Amino acid sequence: MQKIKPLDHLILILGALFLCVPVVMALMSSTHAAIDIHSNGLYITPGSHGAETYTKVLTSRGGFTGDVTGLLMLTNSMIMGLGFAVGKIVLSMMAAYALVYFRFRFATLIFWAIFATLLLPLEVRIMPSYQVMSELHLLNTYTGLIVPLLASATGTFFFRQFFRSVPDELLEAARIDGAGPVKFFIDVLVPLSRTMMSAIFIIMFIYGWNQYLWPLLMTTDESFFTLMRGIKSILQVWVGSQIPDYNEAFALAVLAMVPPVAVVVIFQRMFIKGLTESDK
Amino acid sequence: MTDTPLSLAEADSTLFARLRRWWSGETATPVKRVQFDRPLTPWMFLLPQLAVVAIFFYWPSVQAVTSSFYLEDPFGFGATFVGLDNYTEALTSRGYMSTAAFTAFFCVVVTALSLGLGLLLAVKADKVIRGAETYKTLLISVYAIAPPVAGLIGMMFFDMHMGPFTQIAAWFGHDLRVGIDYWDTATALIVISVWKQIPYNFIFFLSGLQSVPVSVREAALIDAKSGWRRFCDITLPLLAPTAFFLLVINITYTMFDTFPIIDVIVKDKPANNPMTLVYKVYLDGFKGNDIGGSSAQSVILMVVVALLTVLQFRFLERRVHYG
Numbered sequence: 001m002q003k004i005k006p007l008d009h010l011i012l013i014l015g016a017l018f019l020c021v022p023v024v025m026a027l028m029s030s031t032h033a034a035i036d037i038h039s040n041g042l043y044i045t046p047g048s049h050g051a052e053t054y055t056k057v058l059t060s061r062g063g064f065t066g067d068v069t070g071l072l073m074l075t076n077s078m079i080m081g082l083g084f085a086v087g088k089i090v091l092s093m094m095a096a097y098a099l100v101y102f103r104f105r106f107a108t109l110i111f112w113a114i115f116a117t118l119l120l121p122l123e124v125r126i127m128p129s130y131q132v133m134s135e136l137h138l139l140n141t142y143t144g145l146i147v148p149l150l151a152s153a154t155g156t157f158f159f160r161q162f163f164r165s166v167p168d169e170l171l172e173a174a175r176i177d178g179a180g181p182v183k184f185f186i187d188v189l190v191p192l193s194r195t196m197m198s199a200i201f202i203i204m205f206i207y208g209w210n211q212y213l214w215p216l217l218m219t220t221d222e223s224f225f226t227l228m229r230g231i232k233s234i235l236q237v238w239v240g241s242q243i244p245d246y247n248e249a250f251a252l253a254v255l256a257m258v259p260p261v262a263v264v265v266i267f268q269r270m271f272i273k274g275l276t277e278s279d280k
Numbered sequence: 281m282t283d284t285p286l287s288l289a290e291a292d293s294t295l296f297a298r299l300r301r302w303w304s305g306e307t308a309t310p311v312k313r314v315q316f317d318r319p320l321t322p323w324m325f326l327l328p329q330l331a332v333v334a335i336f337f338y339w340p341s342v343q344a345v346t347s348s349f350y351l352e353d354p355f356g357f358g359a360t361f362v363g364l365d366n367y368t369e370a371l372t373s374r375g376y377m378s379t380a381a382f383t384a385f386f387c388v389v390v391t392a393l394s395l396g397l398g399l400l401l402a403v404k405a406d407k408v409i410r411g412a413e414t415y416k417t418l419l420i421s422v423y424a425i426a427p428p429v430a431g432l433i434g435m436m437f438f439d440m441h442m443g444p445f446t447q448i449a450a451w452f453g454h455d456l457r458v459g460i461d462y463w464d465t466a467t468a469l470i471v472i473s474v475w476k477q478i479p480y481n482f483i484f485f486l487s488g489l490q491s492v493p494v495s496v497r498e499a500a501l502i503d504a505k506s507g508w509r510r511f512c513d514i515t516l517p518l519l520a521p522t523a524f525f526l527l528v529i530n531i532t533y534t535m536f537d538t539f540p541i542i543d544v545i546v547k548d549k550p551a552n553n554p555m556t557l558v559y560k561v562y563l564d565g566f567k568g569n570d571i572g573g574s575s576a577q578s579v580i581l582m583v584v585v586a587l588l589t590v591l592q593f594r595f596l597e598r599r600v601h602y603g
Contacts (some may be wrong), residue, residue, distance in 0.1 A: 008404045009411075015401045016418040019478060023422065026433045041442040095329035102322035103315040114329060117337045119589055123536040123558045124581040127565035127574045128343035129336065136335075148336035156329065168313045181316045185325075210426035212540040217566070228540070231428045235435075235547060246436065253429045260424035265417060272420070276487040 023257070030054075030250035037246040049247065057251045068222040068230070074255060077209055077226040081259075083146040084208025085201045092155030093193070097185055099156075100163040101171065117153045123213060130217050140221040149214060155200060162196050163189065199274025202267050206260045227256040341582070348575035359572070366576035376560070376577070383535065383556045386470065390538075391530040393474045395523070398481025403511065405482070406489040416486070423479035427537060431544030434472035438464075438545075445471075459545065459553065466554045468545055473538045480533075481526055488522035489515065531588065557581055 021044075028043045031050030037043070058070040098104075099111055122129065129148065138144030166189070174184045212228045219225055225233070234249050264271050316322075348366050350359035370376050405415050425433075437445050438458040445468075449456035458468045496514070504510040516523075539558055546553045555563070561581065565574030 008407050011404050012401065012408065012415045012419075015397070015404075015478075016415060019422045019475065020418050022433050022437060022475070023425070026436070029436075038442060041447070042436065042444060091329045091332065094325040098322035098325035100312060101316055102325075103317050104319065104322045107322075110326060110330070113338075114333055117333055119586055120337075120341065120582050121532065121536045121585070123539060124561070124578050124585065125340045125344050126562060127571060127578060128340035128347065130566075131343060132336070132340050147332060150329075150332050151336040153329075153333075164312070171312070171314050175314070181318065181321050206424050210424075212426065212428045212543075213562075216543075228426055228428050231432055231544065235432075235544060246442075249432060250436070253432050256429050257425045260426070261421050264424040265421055268417060268420065272483055272487065276484060 023261075026250050026253050030247055030254050032247060034243055034245050034247045038243045053247045053251050057248050057255070068225050070227075070230070070252065070255060072223065073225050073227045073230045076224060077228070077256070078259075079142060080145055080211060080215070080226050081205045081209035083142065084149055084211075085204035087146060087150050088155045088204045088208075089197055089200060091150055092153070092157075093159050093190070093197075095156045096159035096163055097189065099160055101181070101184075114153045114156055117151055118157065122149070122152070126213065126217060133218065138218075140219055140224050142224070144218050145215060145224065145226075146208070149208070149211065155204065158200055159193070159196070162193060166192060195270075196274075198267075199270050202263055202271050203274050206263060209260050227252065231256065344575045344578045344582070347571055348579045350572050352571040362572065366572045367580070370573060370576050370580065379555060379557055379560050382466070382554045386466070386473075386538075386554070386556060387531055387534045389470055390473045390477065390534045391527065393470070394477035395481055395526060395530060397474070398478050398526075399485050399519075399523075401478070402482050402485030402489055403515070405486055419482050420479050422476070423483065425476065426540070427476060428540035428544055430472055430476040431541040434468060434475070434541070435545055438468045459547070459549070462552055462554055465545060469538070469542060469554065472541050472545070473534060476541070477530065477533055481530070484522055484526055485519065488519050492518055528589070532585075535585075 025042045025044055028046055029037055030053060032043050032047035033049045036047070058074075060069065095114060099107065099114075133139055133144050133148065136144075138147075170188055170192075171184065174188055179187065210228065211226070212232075215224075215226045215229045216232060219229060230252055231249075234245075234252060347359070349361060349363060351362045351365070352359040401419055405412060405419065408415065435458075437443050438456065440446055440457060440459075443456075443458075446456045446458075456464050458464050492515070496518075500510050500514045504513060535556060536558055538556065539562070542555055542559045546555060546559070557577065558581065561574050561577045564570045564577065568574075
């Protein structure tokens with residue numbers, strides 16, 4: 001096969017360093033005292049203030065965000081990630097099933113109406129979306145945080161592609177056995193889609209967990225803050241303070257990135273499969 | 281579907297081929313040979329998704345279009361119909377035009393750099409055997425980091441008191457002032473946005489490379505001695521569909537998903553800082569309370585995005601060689 005040149009490894013090592021060193025430095029710096037970071041810069045070695053900083057960030061009220069603790073924000077982020085992933089899978093599997101397995105009037109129109117959502121990301125219609133949410137009294141609710149994000153058709157697109165690749169014979173066999181549409185969906189398609197569901201679950205969990213703009217608009221009540229929303233608050237408090245709480249900001253960043261990064265690293269194979277095979 | 285990933289059948293099953301088929305309306309033909317024929321059941325399955333799409337996509341989108349023709353009282357005492365005033369005001373203002381110019385520049389630079397670096401790393405990772413899994417894990421893990429977290433970490437690296445990049449710039453005699461100097465801030469935004477996007481491009485390029493069959497690789501190895509020629513003549517054309525797909529994704533990423541990065545770095549202080557059109561929509565709407573103007577900008581963006589998508593599907597795809 002091909003010869004391996006040291007240059008290839010050098011490029012890969014440089015690339016890995018460029019990507020990972022900032023993360024490692026954020027992690028390490030979070031275990032040092034703010035004053036040390038202020039005078040010495042960022043650290044690449046662990047310090048001795050880790051336990052103290054993380055305890056404060058997780059449990060102390062009003063450390064930097066007024067009333068909310070890091071633990072509560074962690075819970076909210078978890079609700080957001082899980083709620084979004086589950087909601088997305090349920091909604092999009094059902095819609096994709098109807099689009100693929102049924103012959104009905106206006107099917108093409110409905111198809112277009114759903115897939116047009118792929119064209120316009122949430123960001124271009126934030127102002128009117130906010131107004132709609134406030135008219136529906138959904139500001140500062142979990143429903144308001146999660147459900148509007150489900151409007152994009154990405155998941156429906158994934159499952160539609162998957163269902164199309166399912167052999168027709170399965171449906172024929174099911175019909176001969178006398179299975180109706182609901183039974184076929186629950187007893188045949190859902191078990192068949194298990195791998196696809198887990199792959200999409202991983203991607204959607206990360207997507208939901210990482211949401212920033214929407215929680216920023218939807219939540220003014222601190223008890224609904226997610227970790228991403230907390231990052232915004234921590235920066236707003238900084239303006240007045242003498243020595244900014246670098247360590248606490250880093251600790252918050254670490255809390256916000258550990259779950260999704262862990263998910264990607266642990267389920268790497270499934271994650272790549274979900275990402276590349278469903279997007280294609 | 282055939283066994284060789286290079287066949288036209290496979291190429292035709294890429295996103296773009298499928299999307300092109302939507303555009304040409306070919307979806308009218310049934311997707312399955314056998315289908316259920318019931319009038320009500322499909323609607324039952326469609327109802328949740330349709331309800332969410334109608335309430336949270338179409339209602340706001342229509343509202344954006346309507347309120348873009350009105351001048352809303354900042355205190356909420358009604359609105360006056362002003363026709364196209366909001367549009368002309370947005371399109372002729374210097375602030376809007378310079379933001380649009382920066383957005384275009386930002387898109388080109390971030391897309392080019394993150395695609396280029398992602399491709400370089402993928403080609404190298406595809407070649408090495410020793411440590412391949414470790415490299416892969418390291419290069420992919422950053423994907424999961426949220427843009428605001430990337431922004432926060434980046435902000436520390438560009439911090440004026442203790443940021444390593446500020447110190448490095450100081451060695452070269454440059455006083456790096458992110459958040460104050462226009463081009464310093466732009467540099468920081470570009471570096472962070474590229475950093476965040478490399479893993480995504482890496483994953484797709486690598487899986488594209490690994491789907492090239494061994495027989496083709498070996499044939500290429502015999503035919504072309506120079507690695508560079510092999511790359512240009514064989515690898516690149518085979519990667520074209522992937523690259524094309526990533527191009528669309530990267531442009532969308534730079535236009536929309538960099539919002540949190542900009543928000544963390546610029547922190548609502550637009551003073552003399554670069555920003556993208558999406559960020560301006562947010563600032564004018566939520567901080568400036570200019571609902572009409574913000575909506576007009578939203579509608580302009582919607583048109584731009586829709587046009588971009590159509591253009592890409594109509595023209596760019598023709599140049600893509602499916603091998």
